[in-house]
Amino acid sequence: MEGKVALVTGGGNGIGAGICRVLAERGAKVAVSDISLERAQSISDEIASAGGTAIPLSIDVTDVASLNAGVSRVLEEFGQLDICVPNAGVVGTRGFETRSDFVDGDWDATNSVNVRGLVNTAEAVLPHMRERKYGKIINIASQGGRAPRGPDVVLGRQTIPYLVSKAAAIQWTHLLAQDVGKHSINVNCVCPGTVWSDIWESIGVNRSNFEPNLGADARAVFDAATMMRHPLQLEQTPEDIGHSVAFLASDEASEITGQALNVNAGSVLS
Numbered sequence: 215m216e217g218k219v220a221l222v223t224g225g226g227n228g229i230g231a232g233i234c235r236v237l238a239e240r241g242a243k244v245a246v247s248d249i250s251l252e253r254a255q256s257i258s259d260e261i262a263s264a265g266g267t268a269i270p271l272s273i274d275v276t277d278v279a280s281l282n283a284g285v286s287r288v289l290e291e292f293g294q295l296d297i298c299v300p301n302a303g304v305v306g307t308r309g310f311e312t313r314s315d316f317v318d319g320d321w322d323a324t325n326s327v328n329v330r331g332l333v334n335t336a337e338a339v340l341p342h343m344r345e346r347k348y349g350k351i352i353n354i355a356s357q358g359g360r361a362p363r364g365p366d367v368v369l370g371r372q373t374i375p376y377l378v379s380k381a382a383a384i385q386w387t388h389l390l391a392q393d394v395g396k397h398s399i400n401v402n403c404v405c406p407g408t409v410w411s412d413i414w415e416s417i418g419v420n421r422s423n424f425e426p427n428l429g430a431d432a433r434a435v436f437d438a439a440t441m442m443r444h445p446l447q448l449e450q451t452p453e454d455i456g457h458s459v460a461f462l463a464s465d466e467a468s469e470i471t472g473q474a475l476n477v478n479a480g481s482v483l484s
């Protein structure tokens with residue numbers, strides 16, 4: 215990653231922060247962006263203290279102007295942009311933890327951040343990547359976008375909009391890869407399984423409210439889901455996802471495009 219420049223959205227927490235740390239450890243200069251500048255600043259400071267190079271950016275992926283301003287700032291600071299990781303995501307709208315069913319706001323929030331947010335982010339970086347005839351875009355989708363699991367008490371009906379948005383993220387990855395391949399731009403996505411983060415805490419709080427037999431609290435539900443579903447019986451860390459992103463961003467993966475890579479300890483096998 216030496217000499218490469220990366221932009222990560224939602225990089226101030228959870229999986230996005232793990233991706234930023236791994237890319238920086240491997241020598242990339244990293245623009246840590248988040249809707250929360252405070253979070254982006256904190257991860258950027260952590261990378262700098264560990265000897266890496268990072269800048270914090272305030273980017274809301276639903277706001278095209280903030281994306282364009284962020285990309286301009288990366289180009290001013292580092293002169294190029296090689297790797298883009300559209301990672302920002304939400305599980306639903308306010309009150310998600312206390313609902314057993316979805317509401318209109320869940321469809322709107324998941325569509326605008328998890329689907330349109332990926333499109334907006336790609337559109338902001340593509341002019342530069344097309345001009346240089348080089349680029350690696352790695353979307354963060356989910357194993358939940360691969361296959362329905364039937365009446366799944368572990369996740370519940372209120373996560374349906376989220377799961378639909380993640381299927382759309384995978385299809386967007388396929389379509390964009392076909393569209394920009396002629397410019398030597400690779401587009402892939404990573405499908406994480408179960409990573410303890412704010413999103414999983416919301417799901418766990420919801421499930422412990424409605425399916426208390428799964429676990430007494432959010433973390434107990436998460437542990438039960440991990441043991442129940444994953445052949446390897448392992449949760450994934452944010453850095454596990456970062457390692458797979460670093461591989462897809464590397465020139466060792468230059469023949470790979472349009473793919474969705476499960477990093478999920480085997481819980482969904484296709």
Ligand SMILES: NC(=O)c1ccc[n+]([C@@H]2O[C@H](COP(=O)([O-])OP(=O)(O)OC[C@H]3O[C@@H](n4cnc5c(N)ncnc54)[C@H](O)[C@@H]3O)[C@@H](O)[C@H]2O)c1
Nearest residue numbers: 224227228229249274275302303356406408409411412413
């Ligand atoms: N945690 C898991 O088990 C899991 C599994 C599969 C996929 N994912 C996906 O991984 C990605 C990261 O999720 P996470 O689990 O780390 O969640 P998280 O809530 O810990 O982190 C998400 C980050 O995105 C930021 N964000 C939210 N809305 C934004 C917006 N409009 N613009 C910019 N930033 C915004 C938040 O401030 C936060 O820092 C998401 O796309 C999520 O769907 C997570």
